[in-house]
Amino acid sequence: MQEILTYFFEYRQMIFVVVLSVFLGIEVISNVPAILHTPLMSGANAIHGVVIIGAIIVMGHAESTLAMVLGFLAVVLGTLNVVGGFVVTDRMLDMFKKKPKKETKN
Amino acid sequence: MDKIITITENISFTMTDSILELSYLIASVLFIVGLKMLSNPESARRGNTYAAIGMVLAIITTILFHKQDGQPIGNIGYILVAIVIGTIVGWTIAMKVKMTAMPQLVSLFNGMGGASAALISLMEFPHISAALVAEHGMMNGHVLAILLGLVIGSVSFAGSMIAFGKLDGRIGDIRSPLMRYINIGLLVIVVGFIVYIMTLGSVKIDEITYLIYILLAIALVYGIAFVMPIGGADMPVVISLLNSFTGVAAAMGGFLYNNQAMLTGGILVGSAGTILTVLMCNAMNRSLLNVIIGAFGGGGAAMVHEEGNIREITLSDAAVLLNYSQKVVIVPGYGLAVAQAQHICHDLDKLLESKGVEVKYAIHPVAGRMPGHMNVLLAEADVPYEKLIESEHINPDLPNTDVVVVIGANDVVNPAAQDDPSSPIYGMPIVNARAAKNIIVMKRGMGKGYAAIENYLFFNDKTRMLFGNAKDTLQALVAEIKEL
Structure with missing residues (x-):
């Protein structure tokens, strides 16, 4: 118990961010119409490409050849996630835009 | 004079740090606003652009200003080459693919993110500081974040690749009641292995590095087995679920590097993705548990209907x-x-x-x-x-x-x-x-x-x-x- 409390205190700021982000994520999504499920999933998919920052950090401090190779691969894959994700989402949404349209809300 | 130089150095040191953190804050806000705008047809496209701007900002400031133990980012040449390769390949695939193939593409990109998260953990494991292990043993938040990042990222990667193959018609379903037990068994092994590594106590990290590769292998097998029995109509739900997995894996990186942009971005996708998964299940009137453990189709084979005749029309x-x-x-x-x-x-x-x-x-x-x-x-x-x-x-x-x-x-x-x-x-x-x-x-x-x-x-x-x-x-x- 003592240990858990110590950990909680040590990581308290991040735990706060996590808990609040969870509620924020739920709140942000909850009113989405079904037609936007696919673009939304794709957009969210691009956002978790933020993992690329970790890949850059780890690559930026890599020393051994193995670490360099793995790091290089991590950055490439992370970039694929980010770029591919955003571009594909934009392409999908571009198609909704051609004609002026009414709001469809459920 | 020396004093003044030291002071200015200190100021510039904290300034770059502040700029980095500020840009992470802006990036996080752009992610949140972007995601919110994505849930409305009117603003969706701008929302996507906002989130992309946030991402570019976070990437650039990380390369320029990030420091670890006072060391700036090195290997910048290689990093830029990797980014250019990823950009060209990602952009080309995303522009060329047919709209009908969209679901498997989302799955593919999701898998890339998962793999990236797993690789980060793979590389950070040998660098766990000896001082930390000496003081706390392996039972600490740092190790947990590495192991979870590895497992969740690998499961997401392997699962996404299987989902990609299935949607692309390259892989069939394995529908057997046995898969359910195999999956539960694998999950127990994965969790058990994490617990085992964390309870090793004070060990030398380089002596147990091989363990992380074993964990990687098990997690990959579990990812494959997780998606294999899930069939047909449920695949979008699975992709959405794996999407939120990757979000959580990215957030583990946020813990590791004390990086707020990764933390908020990852958790945001993790929770939003989970809700989206549930919404999709609701649209099909299926429960998430049913999707994961129940083999779709196949069942109800004994249905008998009054079969009339098929009539064609010219x-x-x-x-x-x-x-x-x-x-x-x-x-x-x-x-x-x-x-x-x-x-x-x-x-x-x-x-x-x-x-x-x-x-x-x-x-x-x-x-x-x-x-x-x-x-x-x-x-x-x-x-x-x-x-x-x-x-x-x-x-x-x-x-x-x-x-x-x-x-x-x-x-x-x-x-x-x-x-x-x-x-x-x-x-x-x-x-x-x-x-x-x-x-x-x-x-x-x-x-x-x-x-x-x-x-x-x-x-x-x-x-x-x-x-x-x-x-x-x-x-x-x-x-x-x-x-x-």
């Missing part, structure tokens, strides 16, 4: 029927999309409208391969947004409709969802096609739908079948109507 009869109708509703399905028939379908619709027929489209929430997929495909063919009516809004109108034209759709018009409690799709909201006065079903053959369930709408007295590839049939039909 092209010219179909043309006459449509031409002299007042109200026509088109129910498009994936068959329309794979035949690339959305443009010719729109031609049919324009032709009929020019003859005074009112044409609408009934869009089922899961028509196509993903919720909203059909809207994207029809929008690509310039079908006006207002003509796409969600199934629940069009159903009350169907009894006054002269002809319902079902093009390459199957499960979303299956009356078994309303009548047959033993059917796997029982309870799923459907387009109530049988309520219309006439039904024309365009289909390649008498094959079953994606969910592999018999559809007795086809045996209905009011139903007429028009066999053939959707594009060819539609083209012939348009020509026929033009001659009337």
